Amino acid sequence: xxxxxxxxxxxxxxxxxxxxxxxxxxxxxxxxxxxxxxxxxxxxxxxxxxxxxxxxxxxxxxxxxxxxxxxxxxxxxxxxxxxxxxxxxxxxxxxxxxxxxxxxxxxxxxxxxxxxxxxxxxxxxxxxxxxxxxxxxxxxxxxxxxxxxxxxxxxxxxxxxxxxxxxxxxxxxxxxxxxxxxxxxxxxxxxxxxxxxxxxxxxxxxxxxxxxxxxxxxxxxxxxxxxxxxxxxxxxxxxxxxxxxxxxxxxxxxxxxxxxxxxxxxxxxxxxxxxxxxxxxxxxxxxxxxxxx
Amino acid sequence: xxxxxxxxxxxxxxxxxxxxxxxxxxxxxxxxxxxxxxxxxxxxxxxxxxxxxxxxxxxxxxxxxxxxxxxxxxxxxxxxxxxxxxxxxxxxxxxxxxxxxxxxxxxxxxxxxxxxxxxxxxxxxxxxxxxxxxxxxxxxxxxxxxxxxxxxxxxxxxxxxxxxxxxxxxxxxxxxxxxxxxxxxxxxxxxxxxxxxxxxxxxxxxxxxxxxxxxxxxxxxxxxxxxxxxxxxxxxxxxxxxxxxxxxxxxxxxxxxxxxxxxxxxxxxxxxxxxxxxxxxxxxx
Numbered sequence: 001x002x003x004x005x006x007x008x009x010x011x012x013x014x015x016x017x018x019x020x021x022x023x024x025x026x027x028x029x030x031x032x033x034x035x036x037x038x039x040x041x042x043x044x045x046x047x048x049x050x051x052x053x054x055x056x057x058x059x060x061x062x063x064x065x066x067x068x069x070x071x072x073x074x075x076x077x078x079x080x081x082x083x084x085x086x087x088x089x090x091x092x093x094x095x096x097x098x099x100x101x102x103x104x105x106x107x108x109x110x111x112x113x114x115x116x117x118x119x120x121x122x123x124x125x126x127x128x129x130x131x132x133x134x135x136x137x138x139x140x141x142x143x144x145x146x147x148x149x150x151x152x153x154x155x156x157x158x159x160x161x162x163x164x165x166x167x168x169x170x171x172x173x174x175x176x177x178x179x180x181x182x183x184x185x186x187x188x189x190x191x192x193x194x195x196x197x198x199x200x201x202x203x204x205x206x207x208x209x210x211x212x213x214x215x216x217x218x219x220x221x222x223x224x225x226x227x228x229x230x231x232x233x234x235x236x237x238x239x240x241x242x243x244x245x246x247x248x249x250x251x252x253x254x255x256x257x258x259x260x261x262x263x264x265x266x267x268x269x270x271x272x273x274x275x276x277x278x279x280x281x282x283x284x285x286x287x288x289x290x291x292x293x
Numbered sequence: 294x295x296x297x298x299x300x301x302x303x304x305x306x307x308x309x310x311x312x313x314x315x316x317x318x319x320x321x322x323x324x325x326x327x328x329x330x331x332x333x334x335x336x337x338x339x340x341x342x343x344x345x346x347x348x349x350x351x352x353x354x355x356x357x358x359x360x361x362x363x364x365x366x367x368x369x370x371x372x373x374x375x376x377x378x379x380x381x382x383x384x385x386x387x388x389x390x391x392x393x394x395x396x397x398x399x400x401x402x403x404x405x406x407x408x409x410x411x412x413x414x415x416x417x418x419x420x421x422x423x424x425x426x427x428x429x430x431x432x433x434x435x436x437x438x439x440x441x442x443x444x445x446x447x448x449x450x451x452x453x454x455x456x457x458x459x460x461x462x463x464x465x466x467x468x469x470x471x472x473x474x475x476x477x478x479x480x481x482x483x484x485x486x487x488x489x490x491x492x493x494x495x496x497x498x499x500x501x502x503x504x505x506x507x508x509x510x511x512x513x514x515x516x517x518x519x520x521x522x523x524x525x526x527x528x529x530x531x532x533x534x535x536x537x538x539x540x541x542x543x544x545x546x547x548x549x550x551x552x553x554x555x556x557x558x559x560x561x562x563x564x565x566x567x568x569x570x571x572x573x574x575x576x577x578x
Contacts, residue, residue, distance in 0.1 A: 003470060010472045011387055017379035018388075021401050021446070024439050028411060031418040086314045093311025106315060108566045113318050115493075115562050117500025119529040120551050123536050124325045127544060157318045185304035208406065215408020217503035218529075222536055242410050242503070249413075249507045255422070263507075267414050271407065278406040282399060 032271055035264035039063075042258055048265070054228040054239075056262045057248075063262070065269060067228035071145065071238035075220050076213035078149025078234055079156055083209055086153075087160025088202065092190045094161070095168040107162070114158040122222030125151040130223065137235055143225030146234040152219050156212055160205045167201020168194050200288040204281045211277040215270060217242035241266045326555065333548030341549060346513055346531070350542025355550055358531035360517040361430070361510075362499060365527055368434035369441070369498050374491055377442050378480075381449025381487075386475055405443040412440045413507025421508055428509030431521045436508050437501060441494040448490020452483035485572030489565045496561035500554065502529040528554050 040048070043063045051064025090110070094103050129147040133140050140146070171194050179189040195202065225237035226247045239247070245263045253259045344354025384401075388394045416436030426432045456479050464474040505527060512534040514526045528550060535547035 007470050007472050011383075014379045014383035014387060017376045018383040018397060018446075020376060020439075021380060021404060021442060022397065024404060024415070024442070025400055027419055028407065028415050031415055032411075035418065086317065089311055089314040093308070093315055097308050097311055098315075109319055110315075111566075112559070112562065113322060115496065115500075115558055116322070117502070117529055117554060117558060119500070119502045119533050119536075120555060123329075123532065123547060123551060126536060128325055128328055154318050154321060185300045187304040187307045188300060190307075211406055215410065217408070217410045218533065221503075222533065242408065245410055245414070246503065246506050249417075249509070250512070264414065267411055271411050274406060274408055275403065278403050279399075282402065 028271065032264055032268040035261055036268045038256075039258060039261035039265040043265075052230050054244075056259050057251075057253075061258075065241075065266065067230040068239060068241045068244055068266060070230050070232065071220075071224065071228070072214060072240040072242070074145045074232060074234055074238060075149040075152060075216075075224055075240055076210060078146060079152035079213045079216075080206075080209060082150055082153025083156040083160055084206060087157045087205070087209075088164055090157070090161040091164035091168055091202075092195070095165050096186050096190045096194070110158045110161060113155060116155070118155065118216065118218040119222070121151050121155055122148075122219045125219055125223035140235040141225070141237045143223060143227075143237045144235050145220075145224050145238045148220045148223035149234065151223065152213060152216050155216075155219070156209050159212060160209050163205035163208065164198070164202045167198035167205070170201065171197045200284050204284050207277050207281040207284070211274045211281075214277075215242065215274055217246060221246045241270050329548045329551050329555075332545055333550075333552050336545050336549035337552060341546075345515060350540055350546055353535075353543075353546055355528065355531055355553070357514045357517055358526050358528045358550070359553070361514070361525040361530075362527045364430050364518050364521070364525065365433050365437070366495055366499050368430060368521060369437045370491075370495055372434055373438035373441055373445060373494070376438070377445025377491075377494075378449050378487060380442070381446045381453065382475060382480070384446065385450045385453040386471070386479065401443050401446055405447070409440055409501060410503040410507060412436055413504030415439065416504060416508040427522070428511070428524050429522045430518055430525045432508050433505050433510060433525065433527075434521070436504050437498045440501065440504060441498050444494040444497065445487075445490055448494070449483070449487050452486025452490070453479060455486060456482045485568055489569045489572070492561050492565040492568070496558055496565070499527075499561070500529055500558055502527075502533055505530060506533075 047063055048065055050066075051062050052066055053062040053064050054067045055062045094106070098106070125147045126143075129151055130140070130142065130144065133144070133147055137146075175193055175197060176189060179193045184192070220240045221243035224240065224243065226239050226243060227237045228239045228244070229236055231238060244266055248259065248263045341354050342359070343356050344352060345356055346358075347353040384394075384397065388397070413436060416432055416439070420426045420432040420435045421428060426435070460478050460482060461474055464478045469477070509524075510530050511524055511526050512530060514524060516523075518525050532547050532550040532554065535543040535550065538544075
């Protein structure tokens with residue numbers, strides 16, 4: 001075969017492979033919007049966002065996303081309360097305090113926390129953490145947001161620690177050395193020089209962690225329960241958007257019914273939210289990353 | 294000088310706090326796993342691996358589950374690896390730097406951040422319904438392939454980026470075409486990094502549950518799959534099913550299943566870490 005023709009052919013084949021990623025995004029958007037259309041045809045946006053009950057699977061159907069949203073926000077918030085301080089401390093410790101050998105051993109180990117399948121974390125939350133919490137809060141429900149959120153936090157730690165550490169690492173040595181030359185301790189250098197200088201990268205790691213927590217499914221489906229509950233009490237049973245989708249998928253809801261369409265409407269909300277967060281993070285990287293060269 | 298001492302103490306205290314934070318997650322995970330091993334290890338024997346699922350906890354096995362996982366991961370690998378590497382090559386070696394390429398790049402980062410359950414919904418509508426593939430292994434594998442494609446693409450690009458330009462220039466200098474250079478020089482040099490990414494991606498695919506629930510993987514399958522169009526269950530799905538039952542016998546089964554799932558996950562991650570280590574050591578340009 002003509003060698004130029006062959007080169008061209010291969011190039012278009014490779015381009016086609018790259019195009020699949022774009023088609024995936026278009027596919028997600030088309031599927032979510034077209035299937036939600038049927039839902040929002042019958043349920044107004046006003047009802048969707050203001051109704052305080054979510055009971056599409058009952059006879060008295062109400063379609064307010066607030067109870068699912070409160071569950072999602074509560075579990076994510078708890079996870080972030082665990083993961084943000086610990087993750088950031090690890091990043092600072094590894095970049096400023098730890099020696100090279102300790103770092104090279106501990107970093108792959110921390111990655112294990114992110115590699116454990118989420119169904120396993122769900123099992124931990126339900127069978128280990130919840131009974132433990134029962135010892136502290138006797139009134140806690142068997143399925144509760146606190147246990148699911150805490151375990152999710154452990155899972156997110158490596159995401160924050162590795163992204164923040166990269167950001168701290170990118171701060172030029174001269175800033176650090178300047179601080180030490182002034183007689184500052186490692187603690188002062190870390191919090192007064194390095195963290196402010198790396199703040200855009202650290203904020204990005206927080207935003208991505210929020211996005212991750214919002215979309216996490218199996219831990220909350222197993223440990224937080226399957227009851228939509230508009231509450232901000234972490235000891236109660238609560239259902240997130242993702243665990244609602246799991247609940248509907250496990251049952252048999254007829255295709256095309258409004259109950260079936262609810263999973264697309266809730267998924268659309270989830271998608272839009274995480275999409276916005278992810279794009280904010282790109283924006284922050286692009287606009288605010290300080291260039292020190 | 295008092296404040297000087299105070300600062301030194303704070304510095305020291307933070308150091309201990311740092312060690313504490315670094316180890317707390319790992320210690321908790323180790324405690325969890327220790328607990329699970331104690332619960333489940335006695336349940337693991339040949340019967341557990343070769344028995345079909347059952348209503349009685351002590352008769353139930355994971356034969357259909359691990360067989361389903363093996364089918365699914367092999368098919369996912371067949372679909373996702375060539376596409377992922379090809380897309381990575383295109384983005385790193387071929388594309389021109391323009392606005393369109395920029396959008397393509399942001400899009401991939403975006404896909405990596407989409408919750409896995411959304412991929413399940415995409416798979417349900419596109420593969421299971423529109424393309425009439427039903428709740429089959431093929432549907433599951435296509436869905437998981439889309440899910441792990443960003444991981445493979447990013448790993449491929451990183452590995453290609455690490456290959457120095459001089460190698461490409463030398464090859465062009467010998468009169469090789471773009472593709473000959475990529476195929477005979479750049480790609481082999483980048484293979485270590487690409488393999489690491491692929492293994493991590495497949496390890497993720499093995500542990501994935503949520504998107505498979507949405508595309509209709511079953512909690513109970515009475516037979517081992519014989520073709521890619523068969524219905525299926527997977528190991529994480531079986532664990533989820535057992536976890537949600539109140540009977541203590543099933544909780545023990547779930548613990549035993551988790552030991553096997555974690556064994557596979559850690560084994561694959563170990564290989565990936567080893568490959569990365571060896572590759573970084575060997576390659577000195």
